[in-house]
Amino acid sequence: MIRDVQSIQCPRCASLVMLESLSCDACATPIAFHDERQAFVDVSGGAVLVGGKLWRECGNRSWRCNWLVEDGIATSSCLSCRLVRKRPESDDTLALEKLAEANADRRRLLAQCLHLRLPIESYAERDGGLGFDLLSSRSSGQRVSIGHANGIITIDLAETLDAHREALRVRLGEPYRTLLGHFRHEIGHYYQSILLDDETLLDECRELFGDERASYREALERHYRLGAPEGWSASYISEYATMHPWEDFAETFAHYLHILGSLWTAAASNVVLQPATSPLIDYTEEPIERVLADWHEVSLLLNRFSRAMGQNDLYPFVLNAPTEVKLGFMHRIVTRITRRSATTS
Numbered sequence: 001m002i003r004d005v006q007s008i009q010c011p012r013c014a015s016l017v018m019l020e021s022l023s024c025d026a027c028a029t030p031i032a033f034h035d036e037r038q039a040f041v042d043v044s045g046g047a048v049l050v051g052g053k054l055w056r057e058c059g060n061r062s063w064r065c066n067w068l069v070e071d072g073i074a075t076s077s078c079l080s081c082r083l084v085r086k087r088p089e090s091d092d093t094l095a096l097e098k099l100a101e102a103n104a105d106r107r108r109l110l111a112q113c114l115h116l117r118l119p120i121e122s123y124a125e126r127d128g129g130l131g132f133d134l135l136s137s138r139s140s141g142q143r144v145s146i147g148h149a150n151g152i153i154t155i156d157l158a159e160t161l162d163a164h165r166e167a168l169r170v171r172l173g174e175p176y177r178t179l180l181g182h183f184r185h186e187i188g189h190y191y192q193s194i195l196l197d198d199e200t201l202l203d204e205c206r207e208l209f210g211d212e213r214a215s216y217r218e219a220l221e222r223h224y225r226l227g228a229p230e231g232w233s234a235s236y237i238s239e240y241a242t243m244h245p246w247e248d249f250a251e252t253f254a255h256y257l258h259i260l261g262s263l264w265t266a267a268a269s270n271v272v273l274q275p276a277t278s279p280l281i282d283y284t285e286e287p288i289e290r291v292l293a294d295w296h297e298v299s300l301l302l303n304r305f306s307r308a309m310g311q312n313d314l315y316p317f318v319l320n321a322p323t324e325v326k327l328g329f330m331h332r333i334v335t336r337i338t339r340r341s342a343t344t345s
Contacts, residue, residue: 008040008268009040010024010026010027010029010031010040011029011031011039011040011041011042012024012027012029012042013026013027013029015027016268016269017031017040019033019107019108019111020064020066020104020107020108021040021066022061022064022066029042029044030042030043030044031043031066032048032055032057032058032061032066032067032068033066033067033068033107033111034050034055034067034068035067035068035078035079035080035110035111035114036050036051036114037050037051038111038114038115041055041068043056043057043068047071048068050068053070053071054070054071054072055068055069055070055071056068056069056071057069058076058077058078058080058081059075059076059077059081060077060078060081063096063099063100063103064100064103064104065078065080065081065103065107066107067079067080067081067107079110079120080103080106080107080110081103082122082124083110083120083122083123083130083131083132084103084131084132084134085123085131085132085133085152086132086133086134086135087099087134087135088134088135088136088139088157092136092139094136094138094139095135095136095138095139095157098136098157098158098160098161099134099157101160101179102134102155102157102159102160102179103134105178105179105180105183106132106134106183108180108261109180109183109184109187109257112257112260112261112264113187115264116260116334116337116338117337117338117341117342118191118194118334118337118338118341119194119337119341123151123152127150127151128150128151129151130151130153130187130190131151131152131153132152132153132154132155133152133153133154133155134155134157135154135155135156135157136156136157136158137156137158138157138158138161138164144156144157144158146159146182146186147186148186148187148189148190151190153183153186153187153190154186155179155182155183155186159179159182160179165177165178165179173239174238174239174240175238175316175317176315176316176317181254181258184253184254184257184258185250185251185253185254186250187253188249188250188251188252188253188254188257189246189249189250191253192205192212192246192249192250192253195333195334195336195337196333201333204329205249205329206245208325208326208329209245209248209249209252209326210244210245210248211245212244212245212246212249214244214245216244216246219243219244220243220244222243223240223242223243223244227239228242228243229242233318233320234320234322235320235322235323236248236251236320236322236323237251237252237255237317237319237323237326238251238317248326252323252326252327252330253330255317255323255327256327256330256331256334258315259291259292259295259327260283260291262295262298262299262302262315263279263280263283263291263294263295263298264279264281266279266298267279267280267281268281271298271301273294273297273298273301274297277294277297279294279298280294283331283335284335284338284339285335288324288327288328288331288332291327291331292319292324292327299314299315302314302315303315303316
């Protein structure tokens with residue numbers, strides 16, 4: 001797991017780098033992200049020895065993938081790229097360019113899941129395993145529905161287009177719409193059955209979010225016909241979360257990842273909060289109250305920065321008491337897996 005700031009530093013000059021970086025902006029050293037160590041390594045000499053194994057750059061580096069693949073295995077693709085089941089045709093250059101942008105967000109998602117030690121099993125390894133269909137409604141001429149089904153997450157690459165995404169956000173009355181948000185929401189559906197692996201947790205989940213066995217089709221029709229119920233903001237994180245228990249779970253899971261991802265970034269950037277506390281790299285052993293207290297300070301700071309640049313709030317949400325309880329449930333089921341994975345690795 002990422003435990004310190006070293007993980008997002010250049011391995012040569014220690015300058016901070018972005019998770020998407022192919023090279024260090026300060027010293028121009030070619031770098032790559034080692035998903036197991038959760039750290040950047042210097043690849044200026046080609047293959048690199050990490051943990052007693054030889055690793056090389058992913059074969060999709062020309063498409064801006066900065067991950068590594070173990071040398072000697074029967075593929076040139078890294079773990080992240082191997083999870084892509086469908087992609088645009090090779091002659092669809094516009095969609096492929098957007099694919100590179102989408103994959104940057106997808107790698108950020110997967111890096112966070114690995115950081116939390118959440119299990120990642122490929123669709124190629126088992127039925128219901130994780131996979132991604134990354135398609136474009138703009139180039140194919142066919143409707144691409146963002147969603148999750150039996151482990152496969154489908155994303156419309158048209159969502160990388162600012163005008164398209166913003167038009168949808170305004171039409172649907174959403175305060176926030178990003179590609180990374182889609183990824184985090186849909187993987188919440190994937191992890192729901194994995195994290196709720198005993199009857200006690202399932203019963204508690206139903207008590208908080210509702211019974212997921214309720215008809216999804218009827219809930220969908222009702223939501224788009226009537227909208228969210230009056231007073232929804234007192235109990236839910238978003239209007240979409242009111243549609244069905246599955247969507248409430250996925251929306252809450254996405255916000256949990258938003259919160260932890262932002263806190264990790266703040267901690268790795270040495271941000272100090274008021275009063276004299278700092279966000280943490282790892283909240284596994286911390287209560288949800290500490291997570292939410294730190295997030296209150298960080299989200300206010302982010303929104304102040306955003307307003308100072310004439311932009312809308314980066315986090316335009318209010319965490320009501322029922323949502324905080326739901327986030328506490330997420331924290332408990334995720335850290336339960338984190339601890340279990342740590343003891344078996």
